[in-house]
Amino acid sequence: MSGAAGGIGRATAVAFGRQGAGVVVADLEHVRDQALETVALVEEAGGKAIFIPVDVADSTSVRDMVDETVAHFGRLDFAHNNAGISGTGFMAEIDEDEFDRIIAVDLKGVWLAMKYEIQYMKSNGGGTIVNTASEAGLVGTLWAGAYVAAKHGVVGLTKTAAGEYANMGIRINAVAPGAIGTPMVAQLPAAAKEMILAPQPLNRLGTPDEVADAVVWLSSDQSSFVLGTVLSIDGGATANAESYNSELSPSA
Numbered sequence: 354m355s356g357a358a359g360g361i362g363r364a365t366a367v368a369f370g371r372q373g374a375g376v377v378v379a380d381l382e383h384v385r386d387q388a389l390e391t392v393a394l395v396e397e398a399g400g401k402a403i404f405i406p407v408d409v410a411d412s413t414s415v416r417d418m419v420d421e422t423v424a425h426f427g428r429l430d431f432a433h434n435n436a437g438i439s440g441t442g443f444m445a446e447i448d449e450d451e452f453d454r455i456i457a458v459d460l461k462g463v464w465l466a467m468k469y470e471i472q473y474m475k476s477n478g479g480g481t482i483v484n485t486a487s488e489a490g491l492v493g494t495l496w497a498g499a500y501v502a503a504k505h506g507v508v509g510l511t512k513t514a515a516g517e518y519a520n521m522g523i524r525i526n527a528v529a530p531g532a533i534g535t536p537m538v539a540q541l542p543a544a545a546k547e548m549i550l551a552p553q554p555l556n557r558l559g560t561p562d563e564v565a566d567a568v569v570w571l572s573s574d575q576s577s578f579v580l581g582t583v584l585s586i587d588g589g590a591t592a593n594a595e596s597y598n599s600e601l602s603p604s605a
């Protein structure tokens with residue numbers, strides 16, 4: 354489970370812990386302390402957990418994460434590729450290095466993880482993979498072009514891989530969260546939150562647990578006929594045709 358030191362990844366790790374699962378809390382080395390807190394929470398919830406440092410943008414690091422997972426737990430049945438970063442700026446002003454970094458972490462990171470997870474799963478009886486896309490993987494979101502491009506790419510990777518490996522017992526899906534009350538979003542000024550929530554019928558932030566429950570379901574046999582889907586968990590935001598907000602457009 355990548356990006357599990359906090360937010361949605363932590364909630365999902367704990368939700369798997371409640372099912373008695375062995376969970377790899379994978380995240381950057383520099384958030385080791387937070388990752389170890391997640392490890393403790395998973396164990397309190399009834400699971401087993403270890404921290405494995407990873408940079409999902411680095412292929413050696415990702416391959417090692419999968420190898421260490423199998424070495425420690427003896428198998429890999431479920432993967433949640435969730436690590437991600439965001440960035441802001443109108444299209445014409447996005448910094449090139451930032452664009453490259455967002456694509457490397459949010460898009461290439463998901464591909465690298467699937468590459469090594471699938472290589473293991475296809476010769477070891479299958480498994481399930483859930484990628485974290487975003488509402489921004491389904492619709493354009495002003496001021497977030499690189500993130501939107503990366504998350505649309507995650508949707509494409511998910512659908513393609515789902516078709517390629519279905520006959521090997523590997524079931525691949527994605528979740529597309531809307532505005533979720535992780536620290537990143539919760540700390541936004543009230544006006545910014547209001548702008549995010551205005552087009553959303555349920556008019557509130559989602560909780561990390563609401564995403565985690567969906568990831569656990571997509572990883573379980575209860576969703577056995579669900580393949581290549583991108584499950585929106587967004588309070589109705591992408592179903593609402595009014596989501597364009599002209600106040601967010603750059604002024605001429």
Ligand SMILES: NC(=O)c1ccc[n+]([C@@H]2O[C@H](COP(=O)([O-])OP(=O)(O)OC[C@H]3O[C@@H](n4cnc5c(N)ncnc54)[C@H](O)[C@@H]3O)[C@@H](O)[C@H]2O)c1
Nearest residue numbers: 356358360361381408409435436437487530531532533535
């Ligand atoms: N919070 C939201 O509203 C929201 C909405 C849609 C999608 N998402 C997506 O959900 C996922 C989790 O986001 P979150 O809101 O929990 O944010 P978060 O910042 O709490 O979690 C992201 C985690 O990814 C880790 N990470 C970043 N770069 C990494 C790298 N190179 N290698 C390994 N780990 C790395 C971070 O250390 C962090 O723990 C992300 O993919 C994000 O794009 C979040």
